[in-house]
Amino acid sequence: MSENSVNPETMADALKSVHQVKVGDVVKGEVLAIEDKQLTVGIENSGVEGVVPLKELSTQPIDDIHNEAKVGDELDLVVISTIGKDKENGQYLLSKRRLEAQKVWADIQKEYEAGHTVMAPVTQVVKGGLVVNAGVRGFVPASMVADHFVEDLSQYKGQELEFKIIEIDPAENRLILSHRAVLEASKAEARKEIFNKLSVGDVIEGKVARLTNFGAFVDLGGVDGLVHVSEISFDHVNKPSDVLKAGQEVTVKVLNLDPEKNRISLSIKAALPEPWTNIEDKAAAGSVLEGKVRRLTSFGAFVEVFPGVEGLVHISQISHEHIATPADVLKEGQDVKVKVLSVDPDAHRLALSIKALTEAPEGASEENNQPRRNNNERSNNRGGRGRRGEGSNNHTKIPAEYQQEDNGFSLGDILGDALKDANKN
Structure with missing residues (x-):
């Protein structure tokens, strides 16, 4: 056989080894x-x-x-x-990409059937949700991003998050994922653990997770508890954001646990020192303090001298001159200086005076400082108790903590001539 001749068997083998390429072949x-x-x-x-x-x-x-x-x-x-x-x-x-994608879809299908989660980075923020790269394109609807409403989803771009597979359809290249489901499952487990170890009265550390108009949600380690706005401070708080910020570390006291409703009620102020502690040192009798008028009543003004500590300035202690009502000379929110007349730590009572810090005008008398009732009020009380609803119901109601006689002024001082009239009748 010459060198240029071709072996028929070799040619046949070569032809057999060549196969026709078809779309879809790997x-x-x-x-x-x-x-x-x-x-x-x-x-x-x-x-x-x-x-x-x-x-x-x-x-x-x-x-x-x-x-x-x-x-x-x-x-x-x-x-x-x-x-x-x-x-x-x-x-x-x-x-090469589509071959890889086929394998990715197969792997995701196995994870889905096994109930497993997948990790994927967020690549885009689009209208209605997030786009992630799970080896193939996945979509996270806005309602499935977090376990609470998120106004700005752009914060998630670039983050790698854990997702639960909600829906998978390789033929349609459809992959729906949920990060919310992962958070809820994690919190459910953490919540169970938290409820098992927490008791009402416990004082623990937490971190402010988010703020609302009605309070602050504090993360206790995967579970949020609510600090109502009234439980943030002994001082008055208009908005939680005025005194707190997200991420801030806080100490809270557990007020209530409700496992059935998954609610934990917390208090920041209850974990703080009681405002009346050592009040006899902070507000000793005779001391002069600065305060703010918090409430006005017919019988006097309540002035806050420390956060959570209010004292009463009886109407007779507001001015050397006679005034009909405290509102004639004071208004809520006004800053005033007061002198401590007496302090009762056990009863949480402070008797204060504004007029003690001012010089009495010439000719002023204590009698002018007592509240007087008009003739109609007096006539309505004549004849004893009278009909149902008359008589005693016309007396000014005094808070219980100030209905004692050792607070720097007597009960008669509080009621003024109203008490004298009642005795005459």
Whole structure:
């Protein structure tokens, strides 16, 4: 046999080894050339070439095509279409990305069936939710991002989060994920643990998670408890955001636990020292303090001298001159200086005076400082108790803590001439 002759058996074997390439086939391709936007590959055992566009190289973003392959590399590819009409010498459009995606979909399907979660970075914030890269494109509806309303979703861009698979349909490239479900499951477990170890009265550390108009939610370690605005401070608080900020560490006391409703009521002020502690040192009799008028009544003004500590300035202690009502000379929110007449720590009572800090005008008398009742009030009380609803119901109601006679002024001082009239009648 001459050197130029061809062995029939060798030719037959070669022809058998060449197979026809069809769309959908998974093939091996050897990288023959690398351009900026594509690879040229030789399809194994086919005698034909194909191209892999840059976007079909990977499920991940590509900065430089040369980092993905080099000449001589063998790649697993899937045939996605033909290029041109010359079947003998025609080229094929190939994809490495779609082959990877098929494997990713298969893996995600297994995780879904097993009830597992997946980790994925947030790549985009779009109208209605988040787009994530789970190897394939996944979508998180806005309602499934968190366990509370989030106004600005842009804070999640770039974050890698854990998701529960809600819906999967590889044929439609549809993957719906939920981060909220992961948070709720985690909190349910943490809540169970928290409720088992917490008791009413416990004082614990927490972190302000978020603020609302009615209070602050404090994270106790995966579970939030509510500090109502009235429980933030002994001082008056208009808005929680005036005194607290998200992320702030706080000490709280457990007021109530309701496992059935998953509610924990907390207090910041209850974990603080009691405001009346050592009040006899802070507000000793004879001392002068600065305060703010908090409430006005017919019999006097309540002045806050320390957060959570109010004292009574009886109407007879407001001015050297006679006044009909405290509102004639004072208003709520007004800053005043007061002198402590007496202090009773056990009864949480302070007797205060404004007029003691001012000089009495010439000719002023104590009698002018007592509240007087008009003739109609006097006539209504004549004849004893009278009909039901008359008589005693016309007396000014005094808070219980001030209905004693050792507070720097007597009960008669509080009631003024009203008590004298009652005795006459």
